[in-house]
Amino acid sequence: MKKDTSDDVEEWFVFNKSDSGETGDIPWVLRGRTENIEQAKSLLAQAIEQASKNNFVGHLTLVDPSLYGSIVGKNGSKVNSIRKATGCNVTVPRGQGSDPIEVVGSEEGIERAKELILQAVAEGKKQARSWRR
Secondary structure: OEOOOOOOEEEEEEEEHHHHOOOOOOOOOOOOOHHHHHHHHHHHHHHHHHHHHOOEEEEEEEOOHHHHHHHHOHHHHHHHHHHHHHOOEEEOOOOOOOOOEEEEEOHHHHHHHHHHHHHHHHHHHHHHHHHHO
């Protein structure tokens, strides 16, 4: 587990899915017209290649889950920009419970996503302070 020094982070836990111990080949049987089978093979190869790049999962637990809204942004705009910038799948829990934010992607991608999430939290806190004045 990696600990973070930010005051907003309660816990940042990263694990590598490829360390799960499951290895080996999985047989696939594709049935259909030849052109459809070729297309399916191509799509499967692309999906497997993409999945092999996204071996890391990060769970980010914030001290104050009420800040999740600042990560999502209006109509999901902020979280979508984080996804686009990092190539990671970012899942922010609904509500203000204690569930962690889940980030799935490359090792570099999840670390960058964490930085952008914490930046969004800082911006949200700053904006909340300005509204109180």
